[in-house]
Amino acid sequence: MIRVALPYHLRTLARVGAEVSLDIEGPVTQRAILDALETRYPMLAGTIRDHVTRRRRPFLRFFACGEDLSFESPDSPLPDTVASGEEPFLIVGAIAGG
Amino acid sequence: MSKVRVLAGTRKGAFILTSDGKREKWSVDGPHFGGWEIYHVKGSPVDPNRLYASQTSAWFGQIIQRSDDGGRTWFQPGTKPGEPTRTPEGMPMGESNKFVYDTSPGTGRPLTTHQWYDGSQHPWEFKRVWHLEPSLTDPDTVYAGVEDAALFRTTDGGKTWRELAGLRGHGTGPQWSPGAGGMGLHTILLDERNRDRMYVAISAAGVFRSDDAGKAWRPVNRGLVSQYIPDPNAEVGHCVHHVAMHRSRPEVLFMQKHWDVTRSDNGGESWREISGNLPTDFGFVIDVHAHEPETVYVVPIKSDSEHYPPEGKLRVYRSRAGGNEWEALTKGLPQRDCYVNVLRDAMAVDSLDPCGVYFGTTGGQVYASADAGDSWAPIVRDLPGVLSVEVQVLK
Numbered sequence: 001m002i003r004v005a006l007p008y009h010l011r012t013l014a015r016v017g018a019e020v021s022l023d024i025e026g027p028v029t030q031r032a033i034l035d036a037l038e039t040r041y042p043m044l045a046g047t048i049r050d051h052v053t054r055r056r057r058p059f060l061r062f063f064a065c066g067e068d069l070s071f072e073s074p075d076s077p078l079p080d081t082v083a084s085g086e087e088p089f090l091i092v093g094a095i096a097g098g
Numbered sequence: 099m100s101k102v103r104v105l106a107g108t109r110k111g112a113f114i115l116t117s118d119g120k121r122e123k124w125s126v127d128g129p130h131f132g133g134w135e136i137y138h139v140k141g142s143p144v145d146p147n148r149l150y151a152s153q154t155s156a157w158f159g160q161i162i163q164r165s166d167d168g169g170r171t172w173f174q175p176g177t178k179p180g181e182p183t184r185t186p187e188g189m190p191m192g193e194s195n196k197f198v199y200d201t202s203p204g205t206g207r208p209l210t211t212h213q214w215y216d217g218s219q220h221p222w223e224f225k226r227v228w229h230l231e232p233s234l235t236d237p238d239t240v241y242a243g244v245e246d247a248a249l250f251r252t253t254d255g256g257k258t259w260r261e262l263a264g265l266r267g268h269g270t271g272p273q274w275s276p277g278a279g280g281m282g283l284h285t286i287l288l289d290e291r292n293r294d295r296m297y298v299a300i301s302a303a304g305v306f307r308s309d310d311a312g313k314a315w316r317p318v319n320r321g322l323v324s325q326y327i328p329d330p331n332a333e334v335g336h337c338v339h340h341v342a343m344h345r346s347r348p349e350v351l352f353m354q355k356h357w358d359v360t361r362s363d364n365g366g367e368s369w370r371e372i373s374g375n376l377p378t379d380f381g382f383v384i385d386v387h388a389h390e391p392e393t394v395y396v397v398p399i400k401s402d403s404e405h406y407p408p409e410g411k412l413r414v415y416r417s418r419a420g421g422n423e424w425e426a427l428t429k430g431l432p433q434r435d436c437y438v439n440v441l442r443d444a445m446a447v448d449s450l451d452p453c454g455v456y457f458g459t460t461g462g463q464v465y466a467s468a469d470a471g472d473s474w475a476p477i478v479r480d481l482p483g484v485l486s487v488e489v490q491v492l493k
Contacts, residue, residue, distance in 0.1 A: 007157070007158075008133070009133060009134065009155060009157065009158055010158060012132075012133075013158075013161065042176070043161075043174050043176075043195075045195070045196070046159050046160070046195045046196060047158040047159050047161070047195070048158075051196050051198060052198055057157065057158065057159060059156055059157040060157060060158075093157045093158075094157070
């Protein structure tokens with residue numbers, strides 16, 4: 001199971017806790033995680049990446065294992081510890097305006 | 099006795115304020131969608147318990163929320179035809195937040211750029227829904243005015259949204275440019291007598307009219323004068339802040355422009371200034387009395403850079419003559435040290451007699467008058483900054 005940590009407002013939108021677990025078949029990539037997340041929680045479509053371009057929204061970043069993965073290819077394999085569920089894939093909202 | 103429900107959208111959630119027809123004692127319910135910007139909440143005229151809300155965030159984009167029980171519970175209406183509205187786990191389904199510009203050659207000319215602040219052309223980029231206007235006849239049909247300026251419509255209760263591409267595609271789109279607050283389509287007026295006629299207003303482009311239910315559009319800005327644009331009498335480029343009409347006289351329009359309060363008596367074909375004795379003719383809101391089509395309300399704001407009331411006095415101005423002659427309404431409003439603004443969608447009138455008038459401020463106050471503006475009292479004082487105010491009278 002892949003663990004995905006969501007920012008507060010997306011938790012309230014999807015009515016879930018701080019983390020959700022997803023089953024993913026095949027290579028574990030950013031795209032695979034986001035596809036699975038939006039399938040499981042359709043109300044999150046468009047909130048993390050653009051509906052059309054599929055690009056990450058500007059104020060969101062992706063982290064895992066202490067690394068900023070925001071600018072990695074969406075099809076690059078994620079670390080084994082994410083694929084195994086040992087480490088969560090973090091979707092983080094920018095701290096802005098304060 | 100009638101019940102009154104005020105729908106307030108704020109910087110940090112939606113609030114529902116209710117009272118009986120006396121409009122003296124109010125209850126406050128909220129925040130709904132706490133922490134999200136709620137640009138607008140509005141109910142269907144034919145099904146008042148059907149509410150639509152625009153929930154938005156610079157981080158997470160646009161969400162459309164719907165309530166079928168007057169705001170007690172909410173859900174995202176998006177789901178595909180024939181599919182359940184909830185997942186087996188009870189999650190709301192859908193993509194009601196999907197606003198995608200129509201660039202198909204079949205339904206309108208592909209149009210991808212508008213004028214940017216520096217005069218260059220800039221791609222059209224969806225940011226948020228500013229205004230939701232439910233149909234006068236069908237609770238499942240709603241129009242949405244968005245930033246960057248375009249008009250969308252749902253006919254399935256908010257599940258899916260399609261652009262009425264004839265507005266952006268009619269020809270002047272590349273000359274539209276954003277105002278300081280963005281390039282928003284903020285006003286949608288539906289003509290109760292001629293169901294094919296509708297108006298929209300855009301900052302900074304102007305007013306546009308359709309006479310075929312939204313397919314074809316043309317600018318209707320003749321007579322507007324804006325000294326801050328290269329051609330003050332241009333066909334488009336005017337920073338219209340808000341437009342209001344009285345339902346019994348839909349050919350008469352009242353406008354609060356960036357500077358100037360104006361009116362049209364012929365469906366926007368021509369405009370004339372009616373600022374008269376206002377202390378400043380800058381402002382954002384404008385509305386019309388529910389039973390007196392020549393009684394108009396504005397809230398003058400000092401200049402286009404300071405954005406607070408002149409002299410620190412919060413004053414609503416009322417004209418009973420359709421403009422030019424204005425009286426200050428001050429009873430119950432702060433007359434010293436007040437530096438709030440009243441944004442363009444933050445005034446509404448109810449249909450009771452005497453007419454109720456409501457407005458919200460960037461300081462978080464929602465004021466109500468149960469006597470057509472003669473006196474005012476705050477319903478609530480310390481909400482987040484108010485973005486929009488609507489009111490419903492429930493039998």
